[in-house]
Amino acid sequence: MSNKKNQQGNTGALSEVSGSVLVVGGGIAGVQAALDLADSGFYVHLVEKSAAIGGGMSQLDKTFPTNDCSACILSPKLVECGRHLNINLLTLSELVSLEGEPGSFKAVVKQNPRYVDPDKCIACGTCAEKCPKKVVNEFDMGLGKRKAIYLKYPQAVPLKYAIDAEHCIWLNKPGRCGMCEKVCPSKAINFDDKPTEHVLEIGSVIMAPGFKPFDPSKLDYTGYGRLPNVVTSMEFERLLSPSGPCMGHMERPFDGKEPKKIAWLQCVGSRDINRACHGYCSSVCCMYAIKQAVIAREHSESGDLDASIFFMDMRTHGKEFEEYYNRAASEGVKFHRARIHSVLPSGENDNLRVRYAGEDGEIRYEDFDLVVLSVGLEMPQQAIELAAKAGVSLDADKFIVTDPFKPVSTSRNGVFVCGAAAEPKDIPQSVMEASAAALEAGRILAPARWKDTKKKEYPPEKNVYSEPPRIGVFVCSCGINIASVVDVEAVTEYAKTLPGVVLAQNNLFTCSQDTIDQMEETIRREGLNRVVVASCTPRTHEPLFQETLRNAGINKYLFEMANIRDQDSWVHQNEPEAATEKAKDLVRVAVAKVRGDAPLPYNSVKVTKSALVIGAGVAGMTAAVSLADQGFPVTLVERKDDIGGHARKFYRTWQGNPVQDYLASLVDTVKSHENIDLKCGVSVKGVSGSVGNFTTVLTDGTELKHGVSIIAVGAGSFKPDSDSRWNYLYGKNPNVHTLLELDQKFIAEDSSLSGINQTVFIHCVGSRVPERPYCSRVCCTHAIDQALKLKELNPDMDIFMLYRDIRTYGQRERLYQEARAKGIIFIRYDLENLPAVTEEGGNIKVTVKDPIIDAEVELNPDMLVLATAVRPKVDVHDLAKFFKCSIRADGFLMEAHMKLRPVDFATDGIFLAGLCHYPKPMDETIAQAQAAASRASIVLSQDEIPAESITAQVDPRKCTGCAVCTEVCAYNAVSIDEATEKAVVNEAMCKGCGACVAGCRSDAITLKNMGNEQIMAELETIMDNW
């Protein structure tokens, strides 16, 4: 992207405001925040306490609900971070002090010695091989050993060794060992390394110190630390991981045997005010336990691993989580609604026994050969100290205090927070908050955008036209992801025999920093002019390798990938020989293709520096204000005549903040903002163009030019019609309400509420059913908060909540506890046994079975409240079609990647926020809107952005001017030149989709580097071996 100085903004303040930001914590949240900021014109100092960035996510094997390999999706971000010109990575560092005001802070950072010169270290590993001192490997949660000189993990960024001063023999007794220094081929060892102090001038700070898994050793009844085959979930991640202590073969830590029967015990260290001292829910454990059960079953050699999850409430409240849960259950993972008091030895083989009781109270015994404790998340001691140094307040649970309406702001102005340090949360939520924090950190520094940044210079590109192909092939082992199935050595040897190939080599992780650096070196040294990487998917990794080519002075389109992982080793696990042959075929095809590749121009388009935000609810308004405050003009379009959306119906947030006051001030800001053009009563009629240059036509005929779009059209609510299975008298009896209707009464201060004697709430009305298989996420918390409000109005009111699972995730659990403490009674029901609602003379009767005492309970409420589902809007389909966005089967919009791109669409320049993505409460909606604005700011802060290079080209000799191409082009990129009557392609608008190529009846249009000759060459070479 172009890094020219932005001409916008208040240049008068430039001298006062810093253009740099400090990000503390190098986990996924810190990394995402750093990337967003660095990509939108700010210089970032990223401080990480350990020797490498990556955080907790780098220790995970797979991630839910997509089952992506965690390291694989994380690695490109880490590498990008490590290579980013505008990110100053400070590892082994900690914040010492923070002084000053927003816009001009002074931070002191202490960097501890690495004792290895990062400029010299080539990560060859000889030092660690020879180092005589074995140390417990904390990255493997203590399950394995590393050396005193170590690499944190194989894909570590920076990929540099470090000496553990606590254990190094030399550093403790100089003169005693020094083996690493003797064997290091690049003389990188420096025993005299000293701590250094960095004084950083910055304008804002983002805290992302992450979490620590709860240590269950103080809970003796879990058996942890006492019985060898009781492990924590984080340890189990390492046991599953290919880079873990048993290379992904899933062994019991004690005897190395493959477990056949595993139990997961939920809520260890969460929702426990007794000895764990953590009243909150850790939010992620239910899902990671299901994921681990599913993955463990895939790992097991026999495939019939017996997996049981013992839980209290199943909390699968996120996008696609409930479906994941249902799928796991139908595939054979067993779910027991029972908590286990103690894990006991079962006698032989160090197996384990549990005694448990289902809701029926019947005692059962079951033996397992491994027990996994689903440990919760807590604030690390170091982060507590960090918060003190940064001067931000902590709550009673020791998490950093935020405000529901400013979800990433801390108690100190100019200091922001993201990730699990503010409350336990999953990766998508952390990534969302990271972008939100980046937005907030950058918003106050907008005048200083591009002030402190550096500009990327590439070496001039070598002219390859005159050269014969000199192809280099890099075959990746991907740890064991590929190498455990495919014979990578054989593939590498085979590649050497292919025409044009002058070099082929095998790498453990081709995407790791050292391999990338070495690849650049190799390209230059060997004079390569084309490159093939046989590894994973171009979807995540192509940009990284293409960048490497550019750095080496080669046009980035002289590159092909062969996907020998996703499309080979992963799908042919049981046929290694055939998989190896297939890998050879794929490499041969890629080589054939790359031989014909030509260098392409790097097109770019000028960016229209304005945004269109669709939907003026809290999400849309927040996004609009976030962009407008940075000086970007925004058109905010609302279909209805009034703005405010769903929020107009809400009484208060779960933290107790009145929504209407907040909403009024937000509406006011929107209406009076000089950079916001509010258009009500209109909607989108058509869209053309692409990122940087959209043209949108509204129903009132207005034509808007804008560079980005944020879709925030909200959602609707399910109305339980009385003919369905939800025969709950809704619309028939005046005392039956939905949650939002009851909120209306609270807002109106309806005095009749305090006279109510008994209220019944029914949860999950319309959610978690086959026709709407998702959890609506917000209703448990909302309903419980309403029940508490009713108790405030009338403490004597009897309140019953009929629920399936209570999902007050994170610190919302506090409300659930408070509700119980106030005598609100919770009765569980199943989908197979719904509560029955009847009416006698206007009086409501609700009958439900209490599973604990196995008795029918008949309730006689004066008011029945239904927690109805959040339902996607039907008319979102049109909008999605205009912007070419995907919609999931459940009707919610589909983001680019569920885990790491939660506010982007697959279509560039379009972002989403709020309920149209998935049901979520106000604080998360605001964070997501800020995140969408952050992502949009990256585009808007550029003067021009890269455009597609693989564009269509017309051979005018063959073109008949029939105009079929103009009909089929979805981007309005093709037109018929009036003078020549031939088709012409507007390269700036062409997305290279190929529709015109397929549509052309005269074979006159081709895509660059995808001409018939090249495709035929690929096809023919596939046939070679057949």
Added chain:
Amino acid sequence: MLEQKLEIRKLRTKLKQHMQEAVPDAHIDYCLTCGMCVSGCPASGIEDMDPRKFLRLLVLGQDEKLLETDWIYSCTMCQRCEYACPMKINVGRFVYELRGMRPKDKRPKNLQRSCDLQKESNSTGIPNDDFVWVVGDVLEEVRENEPEWADLQAPIDKKGAEFYLNQNAKEPTVEPEEMVPLWKILHAAGVDWTYSSKWWDGANYCLFSGDPEDWEKTVRNQAETVDALGVRYYINTE
């Protein structure tokens, strides 16, 4: 477990309220019905009851069911449920209250009798003089028959001794020779110790009968006696 439908117009939870007043930090309402207590309680299932059902009945106001269950004599008030309970609910504490609420004539006879005897002197009801005599007699026998223990001591009411030792009433009553090993150990350790001739019984069945005033009385008797001896340590033998 309930024979008929439980109809709730106005929830009445008298017993629960009583418990909440009697027990600080009762946390009854906090119950998550997670079943951890049931899983860990050896009395689960006895009399068709378990700690979770017990709490549920309290919460739902099924007082009669609770007032009549004999499960309160199978729950040993051992606190293993509370040990792991995420909400730190001590079911045993409520069982204690219920035991106390049961009319004396409906209580298990021998349990109440043990406490009544303890309130008089000791749980087996042997006269204090007999205890003193038995101790002396057994000591005499050891000194005579075992020359290496000729200087063995078993002091009673020795003021200013460093240690006071209590004695479960079972031994002096039915197996007096079982007292000897401990005397020998104390002797070998060179300990200056003493028994008391009253309130010497180390057991305390009034902890189980359910009347706090009885329990308090027995402990107070002991404490006063021990302090009167002027010892520094009160050794409990079990």
Added chain:
Amino acid sequence: MYYATLEGLRRFNIPHKFEFVSIITLYAKWIREGRIKVDSSWNTEGLKFTVQDPCKLVRQGIGDEVADDLRFVIKQVAGEENFIEVWPNKSNNYCCGGGGGALQAGFSENRRRYGKIKFDQLAATGADVVITPCHNCHTQVLDICSHFGGKWKTTHLWNWLEKALVRDK
């Protein structure tokens, strides 16, 4: 019972000058200090020992600390290698089922049903001797052992401590 006095003093706020201690704590202290000397060489047959951690002394009383003292004394008395750990144990141990007045309350069938868990737990250790440092536990463990056909010997700790005692001449 340890807890009856400890909790009684606490709950009823009974004034007292003495310090309330367990004999188990003292055994361990005296052995550590060399105030009493014990020798496990008598155990030539290698009798295996396990222990019943009394609720009133451990979980409700002093906690794991006294359970560790108990194990220390047994190992000193019977030989380090002759102690077999029981599960669950220490503060998390099962009640024997004789506590809480159950032995006097008369519901024998219920009491033994309760005790079956204790029986299985102790039988699983395969120990020859079960040390029961509480009279209630002693009576109950003795009863369930004979009722369910156990083979172990149920005893107090002092008998073995006396056996292992070495006296200075």
